[in-house]
Amino acid sequence: MASKSSPPLNRLKFLLGLFLVLVTTNLASAQLSSTFYATTCPNALSTIKSAVNSAVSNEARMGASLLRLHFHDCFVNGCDGSILLDDTANMTGEKTAGPNINSVRGFNVIDTIKSQLESLCPGVVSCADIVAVAARDSVVALGGPSWNVLLGRRDSASASLNAANSNLPAPTLSLSGLISAFSNKGFTAKEMVALSGSHTIGQARCTTFRTRIYNETNINSTFATSLRGNCPSTGGDNNLSPLDTTSPTSFDNAYFKNLQSQKGLLHSDQQLFSGGSTDSQVNTYSSNLGTFTTDFANAMVKMGNLSPLTGTSGQIRKNCRKAN
Ligand code: HEM
Ligand SMILES: *[C@@H]1O[C@H](CO)[C@@H](O)[C@H](O)[C@H]1NC(C)=O
Ligand SMILES: *[C@@H]1O[C@H](CO)[C@@H](O)[C@H](O)[C@H]1NC(C)=O
Ligand SMILES: *[C@@H]1O[C@H](CO)[C@@H](O)[C@H](O)[C@H]1NC(C)=O
Helix, strand or coil: CCCCCCHHHHHHHHHHHHHHHHHHHHHHHCCCECCCCCCCCCCHHHHHHHHHHHHHHHCCHHHHHHHHHHHHHHCCCCCCCHHHCCCCCCCCCCCCCCCCCCCCCCHHHHHHHHHHHHHHCCCCCCHHHHHHHHHHHHHHHCCCCCCCCCECCEECCCCCHHHHHHHCCCCCCCHHHHHHHHHCCCCCHHHHHHHHHHHHCCEEEHHHHHHHHHHCCCCCHHHHHHHHCCCCCCCCCCCEEECCCCCCCCCCCHHHHHHHCCCCCCHHHHHCCCCCCCHHHHHHHHHCHHHHHHHHHHHHHHHHCCCCECCCCCECCCECCECC
């Protein structure tokens, strides 16, 4: 008797099991969905795409800046739009954190999109989702892969300077430091290499690569010498050079080819190809564009899923720069 459950009890166990599976699945996907605004703001995606296309055609680098904005949002307490918050009397936000100050950009483009969406469908589309979609549209505008952006993130009411300083990887990191910075966010070393392929677009300031071009030995000497012209050993901290010396406004795999010829701009870039465990992945991406773009797109979806606020958590900010 005790070893055999009665039929109603079996049904109960089955329903309980089903319930647990559904709850677990829901938590894992955190309720984001690609059709989240289909009825509440059907033109949200096309509005964002037009604004991004126009910003990128006005200045190609803006595509890179918008991609980085999403990364720097997601790695700091999840993709919650926290990076967009201006400092207030009571809160020092993320904009003045070391990895962001004088560096992260694209806020005006996000403001423009937000005000268009507030006229179209007030209080509906979150700033965090705008940043996620703008990152995808930027990559597409520069010739890279597309992916389905899952939507339904809500915005935080606060930001964290300390979290930004401790969670965003520095260009001085070694390979093992890079692997652990990404592993802390649930990414494999392979995904870290794929995501680093973002540096196939955009620019970096002299201060981030000075030591590399004056003092490192695993750099092509012609390349180092040419960079010194615009990056003196003292001064000129904000002078820019492209992260991908070959094709800085094309989302391609030239970044990985550059690493193979010791033309990575940042110390952290060249770490991915310096005799360590990620060399073979760099070789794969260098010789196979499709493998890179597929892995990149998948890793971007995963990055966009980092601890979103959903349901009734957080808010839909009216102005991306301040909490409601
Ligand atoms: C692997 C660790 C990473 C490090 C150490 C790193 C570091 C940096 C640094 C130092 C710059 C130049 C910033 C400046 O001088 O103002 C930069 C630029 C950039 N990063 Fe990264 N990054 C990393 C990963 C990523 C990831 C995962 C993405 C996107 C998914 C990304 C996207 C970009 C883009 C697009 C730029 C150019 C931005 C622009 O031109 O405005 N980076 N990164
Ligand atoms: C700062 O905090 C004080 C006291 O809690 C509050 O009255 C004030 O409105 C806050 N100011 C801002 C800009 O959030
Ligand atoms: C290069 O290394 C030397 C010796 O360690 C040091 O004095 C100098 O400041 C370094 N230069 C740069 C640009 O990092
Ligand atoms: C360094 O780059 C230059 C210019 O692209 C190239 O001609 C040269 O062969 C490279 N040097 C080495 C040692 O690979």
